[in-house]
Amino acid sequence: MSENTDDPRQVVVDITIAAPIDKVWEALRDPRLIETWFGWDADSLGEEIKFIFLDHATPDAEKRMVQFGEWEGASDCIELTEAADGTRLRLMRSGGAPIDWEGVYEDITQGWINFFQQMRLALELHPGEKRRTIYLSGAAKPGIGEPSAALGLRAADYAAGRPYQAQLDMGLNARGLVWYTTHFQTALLVQQFGNGLMVITDMGVSPKRPHGGGSVLITTYGLSEAEFAALEAQWQNWWNERYGKAEG
Structure with a gap:
């Protein structure tokens, strides 16, 4: 729930970004900047950004709010406010079912969390820099299980803001800081990725993912x-041996 007890909306995301509110607003409204944090490298990214942030969004520059259109009885609204250490970003949901934070994985809610943390990464650590991404998704083959376990990570060992070092199953000795964690996601800054980010999401068992x-x-x-191509091939080979076709 929001801080206002009379507000029936659900809080989906509530983070503080160490950047001025004008910069965060610009990153929400300029499609070229949205490409630096939303989604991942794909031919359809530009059209997806247009559909979500332009065609089906109503911005209020004075109030620093973006209201999105309704989907399945729910609608989301981004609200920015100035904070002592930067800008507070909240994504508030009106309508829809109560959010299940630890039970059944839900794409839209977890996707917003991931992407706004990617925005924080871009604005705080990589302003003006171009990113390149690798995205892998799919169902586990029998006996493999969730990606965090397959990689050799134990979620209990990671707390946001703390340094870590992890020898991953696919052969990478990753090191850096823990960026954030949720019940479903473990996000690690990785020095070897140019101080980029690795977000491992465990989606659990479902009809599409029986294992x-x-x-x-x-x-x-x-x-x-060359470095990026080698990294992409390393991850793709590891993933293909353990998981099914990407779900998209």
Whole structure:
């Protein structure tokens, strides 16, 4: 619930970004800047941004709010306010079913959390830089389980803001800081990715994923063409051996 007890809306995202409110607003409204944090590298990214942020969004620049259209009886609204250490961003949901934070994985809610944390990454650590991403998603093959376990990560070992070092199953000795965690997601800054971000999402068992499954979104900065190609091939090979066709 929101801080106003008379407000029936649900809080989907509530984070503080260490950047001025004008910069955060610009990152929400300029399609070229939205591409630096929303989604991942795909031919359809530009059209998706247009559909969500332009065609089906109503901005209020004075109030620093963006209201999105209704979907399945729910509608989301981004609200920005100035904070002592930057800008507070909240995504508030009107209508819809109560959010299940620990039970059944739900794409839209978890996607917003991931992407606004990607915005925080871009504005705080990589302003003006171009990213490149690797996205892998699918159902686990029998005996594999969730991506975090398959990689050798234990969620209990990671707390936001703390340094970590992890020898991942696919051969990478990752190190950096824990960026954020949720029940479903573990997000790690990785020095080897140009201080980029690796978000491992465990989606659990469902009719589409009878043995579990999930996704990995890797955001990289400053890698050479050869370095990025090698990283992409390494991850793709590891993923293909353990998970089914990407769900998109």
